[in-house]
Amino acid sequence: MNWRVPLADLNFDAEEELAVFEVLRSRWLSMGEVTKNFEREFSDFMGVKHSIAVTNATAALHLAGVVIGLGVGDEVILPSLTFVATANAVRYTGATPVFADIESFDRLNISPASIESLVNDKTRAIMVMHYAGFACDMPAINEIAHRHNLVVLEDSAHAIGSILNGRKLGTFGRIGCFSFFSNKNMTTGEGGMLVTDDDELAERLRILRSHGMTSLSWDRHKGHASTYDVIDLGFNYRIDEIRSALGRVQLKKLPAANERRQELTTLYRELLFELVPEIQMPFSESREVSCYHILPVLLPENTNRSTFMENMKAQGVQTSMHYPAVHHFHIYENEWKNRGNDLPVTEAVSARQVTLPLYSTMKEEQVEWVVKAVKQALV
Numbered sequence: 233m234n235w236r237v238p239l240a241d242l243n244f245d246a247e248e249e250l251a252v253f254e255v256l257r258s259r260w261l262s263m264g265e266v267t268k269n270f271e272r273e274f275s276d277f278m279g280v281k282h283s284i285a286v287t288n289a290t291a292a293l294h295l296a297g298v299v300i301g302l303g304v305g306d307e308v309i310l311p312s313l314t315f316v317a318t319a320n321a322v323r324y325t326g327a328t329p330v331f332a333d334i335e336s337f338d339r340l341n342i343s344p345a346s347i348e349s350l351v352n353d354k355t356r357a358i359m360v361m362h363y364a365g366f367a368c369d370m371p372a373i374n375e376i377a378h379r380h381n382l383v384v385l386e387d388s389a390h391a392i393g394s395i396l397n398g399r400k401l402g403t404f405g406r407i408g409c410f411s412f413f414s415n416k417n418m419t420t421g422e423g424g425m426l427v428t429d430d431d432e433l434a435e436r437l438r439i440l441r442s443h444g445m446t447s448l449s450w451d452r453h454k455g456h457a458s459t460y461d462v463i464d465l466g467f468n469y470r471i472d473e474i475r476s477a478l479g480r481v482q483l484k485k486l487p488a489a490n491e492r493r494q495e496l497t498t499l500y501r502e503l504l505f506e507l508v509p510e511i512q513m514p515f516s517e518s519r520e521v522s523c524y525h526i527l528p529v530l531l532p533e534n535t536n537r538s539t540f541m542e543n544m545k546a547q548g549v550q551t552s553m554h555y556p557a558v559h560h561f562h563i564y565e566n567e568w569k570n571r572g573n574d575l576p577v578t579e580a581v582s583a584r585q586v587t588l589p590l591y592s593t594m595k596e597e598q599v600e601w602v603v604k605a606v607k608q609a610l611v
């Protein structure tokens with residue numbers, strides 16, 4: 233489909249091409265020096281001690297669960313208004329995801345009050361997700377975690393570069409996990425990163441991402457090691473040099489790209505308010521500096537969403553949904569029903585939510601076109 237305005241687009245130019253060519257010419261493609269540099273630069277950007285690059289954020293979330301020791305019988309509290317990978321990653325460890333509601337129609341983040349109501353003897357961790365790049369209430373959530381001796385993990389897939397109280401999102405919990413999937417604010421196609429200040433966890437994460445081995449092919453290639461032991465049941469979650477090279481360029485571009493997203497979001501807010509006030513745009517009040525990952529809106533109640541999305545498509549505008557509530561997916565619904573905890577705000581938001589296009593190379597005229605299309609699509 234040739235969209236007039238796609239949902240997302242790349243911010244790539246000759247710099248990314250050159251970076252990839254340089255890796256190809258170096259004749260070393262698997263994880264090595266470029267990845268080490270990418271990790272170091274990512275740590276500097278985030279203000280953390282350790283960054284561990286992996287193949288995608290789902291792998292990052294899985295490893296985070298493994299290193300904090302999640303297993304059968306443990307419960308992890310997380311939002312249902314998230315991408316299914318947040319919950320699946322918990323399931324991979326044998327632990328049970330327990331879904332909490334979101335704060336409100338304006339704040340689509342996990343609700344501290346809902347978290348508190350779900351804590352019990354089996355609860356081991358809280359997995360937050362900073363929806364669209366907007367911060368969960370981390371002071372309140374960390375306070376609950378502290379009181380009940382729970383580990384906080386951050387699914388920061390949406391939140392790369394977002395700041396709360398002077399700190400980057402992803403640094404409030406024990407481990408933060410980032411995604412570099414194609415539609416993210418910075419992308420390597422597929423890719424992910426874990427960040428932590430904990431030396432021991434970082435060491436174990438590095439070993440677990442590469443089969444539990446004590447040395448890498450790269451170390452042996454460089455002559456730093458000639459053999460290895462396997463000391464943990466690891467995985468192959470390694471990134472490669474091509475993607476790390478893309479990541480280094482994208483990271484440099486990120487601050488300007490996030491600022492541009494902010495400008496475009498402000499323009500959306502003004503135009504929607506002026507032309508289609510019946511559309512609700514969440515996150516009207518900011519508690520953070522967001523990275524503005526996506527542009528969620530809520531349709532007026534009783535609008536037929538499928539018809540609306542078809543009408544947008546007819547005008548060349550791609551839209552999406554973030555998200556169908558995870559607790560209603562086939563593999564989660566029975567467990568959720570048995571538990572009997574209602575998620576009224578998640579249900580209502582999930583039924584009315586639509587995502588409009590947002591990307592850093594978007595033009596003002598395209599925002600204007602989308603808003604006019606929204607007005608047309610509602611009638």
Ligand SMILES: Cc1ncc(COP(=O)(O)O)c(C=O)c1O
Pocket residue numbers: 288289290291314315317318361387389390410411412413422423424
């Ligand atoms: C909130 C959230 N969590 C996890 C993921 C998984 O990321 P990845 O595709 O890098 O595995 C995504 C990706 O879209 C996401 O949006």
